Amino acid sequence: MPTIKRSVFFVSDGTGLTAEALGHSLLTQFENVEFSQHRKPFIDTVDKAQAIVARINECSRVDGMRALVFTTLIDRDIAAIVHAADAFCMSFFESFLVPLENELGVKSSHTVGRSHDASDSSNYQKRIEAINFTLHHDDGITEHDLEKSDLILVGVSRCGKTPTSLYLAMQFGLRVANFPLIPEDFERGKMPGNLPKYRDKIFGLTIKPERLNKVREERRAGSRYASLENCRYEVAEAEKMMQREGIHWIDSSSKSIEEISTTIMQELQLE
């Protein structure tokens, strides 16, 4: 089947991140179409709306096919300008706000930019503090303040603990510590330090030895540490230890950071 090419614009009066996320998940359902995607944030004046329409129309003309436009625009006048572009426009707000107003029996406030509102500052502060906590408790740096953590990740070196920890802190304001499980721990047959005390909030990550081998080779090519044999040993020992300690774990090998994080939150009932 020949590949079709289409230009796509995500237009918003805010960051456009929501329009892009939903638009992107719709577009991934069309495998044989190649989409050239553009996020256009902060379109919050008539001038900016007219400029973006000119850009969209030019794109449709050059492509010889009208562009796809996904919008999250609150202001009705600006939305009307953008939706008059020579394009196939889908409005995420228009489609749902009116039905929601009817269901709730109240009018929406039509206020721009509330979804990432920084003035919701208790939530903002919580995220910043969680990021700081998580940075200060990365890779087993310290056991200080572990009682204040929401979650403690364990797993062999390079299995994805740090990105997962930071994502959980950034997105959900969770204070996450992470500790590597290393050969010394396997020899002693015990989790590092005081971790057994916090068993209820520990979650394990594991990884396929073949994938771990690849990841480690990129950092220390040819080392014993990176060798497939050692990766097999470490992964088997780590899984044995987690099983013995009764710790839940998942295999991170074929999962995105978002999927790993969501699974952990679900299993530990963090919200």
Added chain:
Amino acid sequence: MPTIKRSVFFVSDGTGLTAEALGHSLLTQFENVEFSQHRKPFIDTVDKAQAIVARINECSRVDGMRALVFTTLIDRDIAAIVHAADAFCMSFFESFLVPLENELGVKSSHTVGRSHDASDSSNYQKRIEAINFTLHHDDGITEHDLEKSDLILVGVSRCGKTPTSLYLAMQFGLRVANFPLIPEDFERGKMPGNLPKYRDKIFGLTIKPERLNKVREERRAGSRYASLENCRYEVAEAEKMMQREGIHWIDSSSKSIEEISTTIMQELQLE
């Protein structure tokens, strides 16, 4: 006006993050309604769908008002089960997939979980590498490899450089270094180290002295470092330096991490 309370479910066969993001931005348009929000990810079997319907129905019964349900469900059978719940259901996919199919002239693949697909591994690797780069170039730790950075953030201590850097790395795979501007730099009248060499990819953050004072007081209460007088001095000097060096900057005081990040990407044309 009395506050209305409603239960809300975000139901997805994937992480549910997209359903939650769009649902959340719709709900923030209703100020006088108190929403109790639940994300229900990985609803990808008939059994799980039936269990979640039981949960939703119970919630509608207890509330005495039907729940709101936002879904991103690809499988039509599972979607049909969930949408039969005693609730007000809005399907983000159903509403847009069919119009998109018509516009594109092709059928969608109806494949679950493509939007955070880890098998798109070049993108995944890029994010992981960007996070590692950013962690290793936080807070002026090193000038090593700065030529490989996509962006260098500068600003006074505690103005939001670290969370912004990590967000840009995590979300967009950008390699971000950040350097504090400190009193010694102001005395020398020069940006730290080799930074002037990279002027084109430097972006500044600034902050209102009153807010900086509050943030610093939380860390080092009563110190000269945290004092309003010193905060005023540092912010004024940093802004003077950025102006002299011709560096773009924004005030982070009332912006979310997402808004700051989006603004920076827009100004430096990073995509």
